[in-house]
Amino acid sequence: MLRVIAVLIAALWVAGACPAAAADTINPDADFKAFRDYFTKKFPKVPLNDFVNGPYSMDAGLRKQWEAIEDFPPYDFAVDRGKEMFGTPFKNGKTYGDCFANKGIGVRQNYPYFDEKSGEVITLELALNRCREANGEPPFSYVKDEMASLTAYMAFTSRGKLFDIKIPNDPRALAAYQNGEKYFYSRRGQLNFSCASCHVQSAGQHIRTEVLAPALGILAAMPIYRSEWGSMGTISRRFVTCNSQVRGVPLEPQDENYRDVEYYLSYMANGLPISGPGARP
Amino acid sequence: MPLKITTNSRHDRTRRLLLKSALGGLVAALALPWLPKWARAADGALWPKDAFTQKTEAGAIKALYGKEATASDQVKLDAPEIAENGAVVPIAVSSALPNVTSISILVSENPFPLAASYKLPPGTTAMVANRLKMAKTSKVVALVESDGKIFSATKEVKVTVGGCGG
Amino acid sequence: MANSIRVRAVASGDHTEVQALVQHPMDSGFVKDAQGNLIPPHHIEVVDFQHAGKTVFTALWGPAVAKDPYIKFSFKGGQKGDDIAVSWVDNKGESDSLTAKIM
Amino acid sequence: MRTIFAMTGLVMLAAASAAQAASTQADFDAAMAAATAADKEAAMLKNRWTPTEQALAAAKKAAAAGDFDTAVKDAQHAEALAKASIAQAKEQDTAWKAAVIH
Numbered sequence: 001m002l003r004v005i006a007v008l009i010a011a012l013w014v015a016g017a018c019p020a021a022a023a024d025t026i027n028p029d030a031d032f033k034a035f036r037d038y039f040t041k042k043f044p045k046v047p048l049n050d051f052v053n054g055p056y057s058m059d060a061g062l063r064k065q066w067e068a069i070e071d072f073p074p075y076d077f078a079v080d081r082g083k084e085m086f087g088t089p090f091k092n093g094k095t096y097g098d099c100f101a102n103k104g105i106g107v108r109q110n111y112p113y114f115d116e117k118s119g120e121v122i123t124l125e126l127a128l129n130r131c132r133e134a135n136g137e138p139p140f141s142y143v144k145d146e147m148a149s150l151t152a153y154m155a156f157t158s159r160g161k162l163f164d165i166k167i168p169n170d171p172r173a174l175a176a177y178q179n180g181e182k183y184f185y186s187r188r189g190q191l192n193f194s195c196a197s198c199h200v201q202s203a204g205q206h207i208r209t210e211v212l213a214p215a216l217g218i219l220a221a222m223p224i225y226r227s228e229w230g231s232m233g234t235i236s237r238r239f240v241t242c243n244s245q246v247r248g249v250p251l252e253p254q255d256e257n258y259r260d261v262e263y264y265l266s267y268m269a270n271g272l273p274i275s276g277p278g279a280r281p
Numbered sequence: 282m283p284l285k286i287t288t289n290s291r292h293d294r295t296r297r298l299l300l301k302s303a304l305g306g307l308v309a310a311l312a313l314p315w316l317p318k319w320a321r322a323a324d325g326a327l328w329p330k331d332a333f334t335q336k337t338e339a340g341a342i343k344a345l346y347g348k349e350a351t352a353s354d355q356v357k358l359d360a361p362e363i364a365e366n367g368a369v370v371p372i373a374v375s376s377a378l379p380n381v382t383s384i385s386i387l388v389s390e391n392p393f394p395l396a397a398s399y400k401l402p403p404g405t406t407a408m409v410a411n412r413l414k415m416a417k418t419s420k421v422v423a424l425v426e427s428d429g430k431i432f433s434a435t436k437e438v439k440v441t442v443g444g445c446g447g
Numbered sequence: 448m449a450n451s452i453r454v455r456a457v458a459s460g461d462h463t464e465v466q467a468l469v470q471h472p473m474d475s476g477f478v479k480d481a482q483g484n485l486i487p488p489h490h491i492e493v494v495d496f497q498h499a500g501k502t503v504f505t506a507l508w509g510p511a512v513a514k515d516p517y518i519k520f521s522f523k524g525g526q527k528g529d530d531i532a533v534s535w536v537d538n539k540g541e542s543d544s545l546t547a548k549i550m
Numbered sequence: 551m552r553t554i555f556a557m558t559g560l561v562m563l564a565a566a567s568a569a570q571a572a573s574t575q576a577d578f579d580a581a582m583a584a585a586t587a588a589d590k591e592a593a594m595l596k597n598r599w600t601p602t603e604q605a606l607a608a609a610k611k612a613a614a615a616g617d618f619d620t621a622v623k624d625a626q627h628a629e630a631l632a633k634a635s636i637a638q639a640k641e642q643d644t645a646w647k648a649a650v651i652h
Contacts, residue, residue, distance in 0.1 A: 031650070038651045065361050068371035068410070072468045074515040076453055185646040187638065190599045190631070194642075196649055210365070227366040230514050249598035257596060281365040323534040323542060328492035333509040369513045388511055392477060396511035399520070405503055406462065410519035414475065414511045 026174045028167050028267060031181070035268045039216040043204060052220035052275040054213035058204050062211060066279060075152055075225040075277040078232045082153025085146065090135040096150065099131035108151075108158035109274050112263045113166065114173040121176050121259040124151055125234055142253035143240065148223045148232035148277075155223065155276030163220065163274070165267040180264030183257045184215075189248030195261070198242075210281055217269045219262065221278030228281060235262055333395050338387050338422060341395040345385060346431050350424055353378070353432035358423040360436050364415060367440040373410035374434075378427035381407035385426075390419030415440045452545040456531045463525030463549055465496060465504070467533055468517050475510040490538055491516065497532040498525055525549050573618035581625035582609060588632035597639035602631040 040048065043058060050057040056066045086104065089095050097103035101110075111124040122130075128150050129139035140146040167173050187194045196215065203214035223234045233241075236253035239261070243250040251257055332344035342350055359373040374384050384407065385398040396413045407425065415421075415438060423434045453468040469491065476488030494506040503522040525531070527549055534544035585606060592598045609624035 034651045061361055061363055062365050065365050065371050068373075069369065069412070069517075071410075071519070072453070072455065072466045072517050074468065074517075076468060077470050077515070080453075181650065182646050185649040186642040187645075188597055188642070190601050190635075192638065194646070194649065200651065227369040230368060244600065247600045249593075249600055249603060251596055255596070281369075323493045323495040323536040323544075325492050325536045325538070325540065327505070328507055333507075373519075391511050393509055393511065396509055398507040400505040400507070401520075402502060402504075404523040406521040406523070408519075408521055410517075411506075412513040412517045414473075414513050416477075 026178045028174075028177055032268060032270065036216060038200070039203070039214050043214065049273055051214055051217035052269075052272050054218060054221060054278070054280065055211035057214075059211050062281070069279050073225065073277075073279050075223075075232060075279060078149045078152040078223070078225070078277060079156045081146075082149035082151070082156075085150055086153055090132075090137050092135050094135050096128065096131055099127065099134070104154060105157045106161055108155045108276070109161040109163050110165070112259060112266060114168055114170065114176060114263065116168055116170055116173070119172045120256070121180075121263045123235070123254065123259050123262055124154065125236055126254050126259065142234060143237035144231055144233055147236075148234050151223045151234055152232065152277040155274055158274045159276070160273050162271050163266055163269045165263070165270055167267065176260045177264055177267065179257065180260035180262070183261040184264055189243065189246030191246040193246040195242065213280075215265065215268070217272045219265050220269055220272055221275045221280070223276060224278040224280045226280050232277070329398070332398070334393055335395065336393065338389045338394045338420075341387055341393070342424065342431070345395065345398060346424070346426065348431055350422075350431040350433035353425075353434065355427075356423055356425045356432050356434035358421065358434040358436050359410075360421050360438050362437075363439045363441075367415040367417070369412050370415050370438060370440075371410065371412050372421060372423075373408070374423040374425070375406075375408035376425040376427065376432070378407065378425055378432060380428045381425055382429075383424075383426040384409050385424040386411070386413065387422040387424070388413060388415050388419050389422060391416050394422075450545050451543045452533050452535070454531060454533055454545060454547040456525070456547060456549040458525050458527050458529075458549050462521050462523055463498070463529075463531075464519070464521045465531060466517070466519045467494075467496075468515060469494070469535060469543075470515055471535075471537065473508075473510065473512055473514045473516060477510075488538060491535045492538055494518065494533065494535040496520075498522065498529060573622045575613070575618065578609070578613045578618050578621045578625065581622045581629070582606075582613075585609070585625045585629035585632060588629050588636065592632045592635045592639070595636060595639040597635050599631055599635045602628050602635060605631060 036048075039051065040046075043051075046057045053063075053066075056063040086096050095103075097105070101107055108124060111127070112121045114120075115122045125142050125147055128147065129142070132139055140150075167177055184195045187197065198212050199215035199218060202212050205212050219235060222238065223232055224238075225232050229237075236258065239258045240250040240253060329345060332341050335341040335344050339349075342348075355376055355378045357375045359375075361370065364370040372386060374386060376384075380403075381401055383398060383400050386396050387394040388396050391414070397411055399409050401407065407427075413421075418437070418439045418441075421436050421438050425432045451470040453470075454465065455467075456463055456465045471491050472489055473491065474486045474489040476485065478486050480486050488510050490510045490512065491508050494508065495502055496504040504520045506518055508516065529549045530546050531549055532544065532546045534542065536542040585602075589598065589602055589606065592602065605624050605628035609621045609628060612618070612624055613621035
């Protein structure tokens, strides 16, 4: 229902039929500029490209420990495993590479994208499982293990490439974008926190020893090896745990809301380099 | 021999397991002499169980070296002031002292303070970097064995997210 | 099953710097599982590094070494193309080994 | 007048505690139905809270053990939490816009 209304609003905006309601229009470009300005003004000493390093961009003590861990990062195992999986054909002889542009190498920065055929946001994790299913293989769990290994490898081959998320001129794409924005700013859970409460207003602040990562570029390092988890986790896992942390019941991984918020955040990160896989406390 | 070799029933059990797994371990190596040398190098019997199960820092040092340590500015201990997560704390130790034969690291407040001990044959540099778990804020003690004497350096590392899970 | 050991050994000047990462749970014996039962200790006890048939470094590890443990050291000698042999054994008698080339 | 009022109050208190001590399966079923309905509405809005789920589980556990007093109390708590989560979702449906970076 909400989606329908948003589509209508978007349709009106695209048609230019609603010029007076400026506050309610969807303008990703203006959002993008405001979002980036907010963070670069809040953290004037952090070079723009360093935002993809999350908490390490703003705390020297943490950065030193991180650099020590990056000397030989625990996600290396996941990258190697992902590479091996990528090179192993399915039972039908096809491979993951057959499902992606450029055989899946160096394409992470283009995800998620809005698929105009199906009218929905396609994330990398979703594309990987759809690839499996299209080739007669059962899907993987979205949160860790195999999915983290596959995305770790794909991110690794895309390091340094700049986020290039497009919003096609399609009211449904704009609606998905706005739904993601709405999800990002809506308070939820018994603690009444939104994603933005922690990663916009409180970005850079300490919770115990952890430093809250700024929302700008926050997905660039995914998937991540978290010391707290003692294992790899995907973007799906990060959203699910964020919800639990504010005492909200998480949605199913790859729920439309999660995909839309990934779309929104990735669009906000346009022009920033992929740095994944990453290591985080 | 800088480290005491302890024998006990658990290590005997380890030996039996090693025999079964036919990889690694002295007994397995003797039984299967055609295994490449590297496959039998690590030997669980070398592990100084007594030192690793001491509950105090002093007890662990005594069990490991049989003597006390002297503080020295020749021992360099590189550890963070605040650990980002007690589950993974990068710690490095180095020394310019001569003839260093072993380096050990203790975390005083851990249930078992001795975390790791390294044996350095002649020719190996007196430097080691590793990652340890810390249950809570604690003194970290680096020990360097040089010419048979034990020298130490100490640093406090703050931990607010403990490395014991839960 | 992929090997549990990752080694990077780089010769520079008259020294070789060795870094290794091992995939191992390093369970301390103090952590409870989801059901509230203590996970028994399961950790590597000994790691041995050899070059040219000689041990160049021995690590003795307790349960306080972090999960997926990491180690860095350096020894005199070693040339590009030489073998570095690494092996570990844990408290359950499990073990693994790997030979890598010095870069 | 005042005395009567006070007496009535006492009687009511006594009645209330008597009723509380005698919570039945039927009381629990009613409280649980209300809580579950509210939780379902929260789920439709994709805005469940974990404490609601915990209170529902606690209520079921107490009822299974025959402790209907606790079961009813937990179910009512769950209903209150679920209703708060519904209110949050409805409020945030528009309130989020005020938080957007401009």
